[in-house]
Amino acid sequence: xxxxxxxxxxxxxxxxxxxxxxxxxxxxxxxxxxxxxxxxxxxxxxxxxxxxxxxxxxxxxxxxxxxxxxxxxxxxxxxxxxxxxxxxxxxxxxxxxxxxxxxxxxxxxxxxxxxxxxxxxxxxxxxxxxxxxxxxxxxxxxxxxxxxxxxxxxxxxxxxxxxxxxxxxxxxxxxxxxxxxxxxxxxxxxxxxxxxxxxxxxxxxxxxxxxxxxxxxxxxxxxxxxxxxxxxxxxxxxxxxxxxxxxxxxxxxxxxxxxxxxxxxxxxxxxxxxxxxxxxxxxxxxxxxxxxxxxxxxxxxxxxxxxxxxxxxxxxxxxxxxxxxxxxxxxxxxxxxxxxxxxxxxxxxxxxxxxxxxxxxxxxxxxxxxxxxxxxxxxxxxxxxxxxxxxxxxxxxxxxxxxxxxxxxxxxxxxxxxxxxxxxxx
Numbered sequence: 001x002x003x004x005x006x007x008x009x010x011x012x013x014x015x016x017x018x019x020x021x022x023x024x025x026x027x028x029x030x031x032x033x034x035x036x037x038x039x040x041x042x043x044x045x046x047x048x049x050x051x052x053x054x055x056x057x058x059x060x061x062x063x064x065x066x067x068x069x070x071x072x073x074x075x076x077x078x079x080x081x082x083x084x085x086x087x088x089x090x091x092x093x094x095x096x097x098x099x100x101x102x103x104x105x106x107x108x109x110x111x112x113x114x115x116x117x118x119x120x121x122x123x124x125x126x127x128x129x130x131x132x133x134x135x136x137x138x139x140x141x142x143x144x145x146x147x148x149x150x151x152x153x154x155x156x157x158x159x160x161x162x163x164x165x166x167x168x169x170x171x172x173x174x175x176x177x178x179x180x181x182x183x184x185x186x187x188x189x190x191x192x193x194x195x196x197x198x199x200x201x202x203x204x205x206x207x208x209x210x211x212x213x214x215x216x217x218x219x220x221x222x223x224x225x226x227x228x229x230x231x232x233x234x235x236x237x238x239x240x241x242x243x244x245x246x247x248x249x250x251x252x253x254x255x256x257x258x259x260x261x262x263x264x265x266x267x268x269x270x271x272x273x274x275x276x277x278x279x280x281x282x283x284x285x286x287x288x289x290x291x292x293x294x295x296x297x298x299x300x301x302x303x304x305x306x307x308x309x310x311x312x313x314x315x316x317x318x319x320x321x322x323x324x325x326x327x328x329x330x331x332x333x334x335x336x337x338x339x340x341x342x343x344x345x346x347x348x349x350x351x352x353x354x355x356x357x358x359x360x361x362x363x364x365x366x367x368x369x370x371x372x373x374x375x376x377x378x379x380x381x382x383x384x385x386x387x388x389x390x391x392x393x394x395x396x397x398x399x400x401x402x403x404x405x406x407x408x409x410x411x412x413x414x415x416x417x418x419x420x421x422x423x424x425x426x
Contacts, residue, residue: 177234272418
């Protein structure tokens with residue numbers, strides 16, 4: 001089962017491909033990169049669009065054409081490493097997750113074909129138009145309620161805690177079928193896992209996150225068993241119905257693991273999308289007034305947010321066979337850093353990419369959700385949440401603005417980016 005494990009905690013390091021430029025300084029955990037990755041990436045893209053980051057042990061790709069090629073060649077550049085911790089975790093955290101009953105398996109983001117195709121078929125069916133139609137009224141109600149709570153507390157609010165974090169968490173929990181009574185525990189267990197897998201967390205934080213991951217896995221196992229006995233109208237029940245109809249086509253352990261992974265993917269990342277989006281929408285003079293006057297601008301604005309200031313600035317792959325990429329011979333085992341943030345600012349595709357322009361005709365050409373067989377399963381739900389959130393805020397809080405003089409802090413992270421706090425006034 002080791003090859004099918006959801007997380008693998010030790011990764012072999014391959015040397016730089018022969019002849020490839022080596023950068024001894026690049027690190028997504030550096031203060032300069034964390035504060036503004038796009039400025040760093042623009043310089044690197046101009047100098048060496050492909051290079052080996054000595055500090056990381058990864059081949060870094062910064063151009064859209066190279067990133068897209070890797071996504072297309074799923075049989076050569078596998079996704080089996082995407083849930084593995086970027087940096088080695090401490091032994092105490094590893095010991096916690098070595099519990100005999102902590103046994104999630106790779107299912108979607110990090111499973112290869114043909115199993116990936118088989119599992120994704122059932123998971124994709126759960127994101128049906130009917131399910132989205134059921135969720136939309138809930139999202140609108142929660143947006144209204146969260147805005148009302150913000151206004152009831154005066155004319156100042158910290159957006160991430162008051163709105164940006166609760167909304168996507170509660171939305172994905174209702175989608176999965178988790179009962180509302182469990183929300184407080186669920187939010188505690190599922191918050192900050194991004195720092196564990198893709199961050200540079202200190203040992204005490206790693207231990208705390210590992211304990212929460214174990215508790216959450218045990219909750220998911222018990223929840224799936226409960227839904228199997230008492231089905232509802234939710235994503236988990238649909239997966240279990242598919243399993244009962246053909247156990248060989250969708251395994252029970254696969255359902256537990258899909259449920260386990262989905263809440264992480266649908267929570268913190270969408271929180272970052274909302275926070276990044278508000279920073280851009282409220283920082284551009286006159287733009288909030290334009291959106292209030294014409295909400296029809298919001299869908300393309302969300303696409304431009306995903307391009308310009310994506311909640312996911314990079315992703316990973318690993319070469320599973322010797323291959324060629326961008327003119328270099330890539331040995332099997334090479335870890336690859338796909339810079340989505342750089343690709344989304346590639347001058348070869350986007351005119352004046354450093355300008356935030358909600359009228360951009362090709363904003364949807366971004367690669368924030370990836371491409372190919374592992375294209376983000378929940379992209380429609382994430383976009384719907386963002387659109388409804390910005391619509392609600394524009395109608396209910398026409399005078400919304402950023403608190404003047406604040407600086408935004410971003411947690412050092414290999415892949416994900418969003419403000420820790422975002423203070424608003426109205």
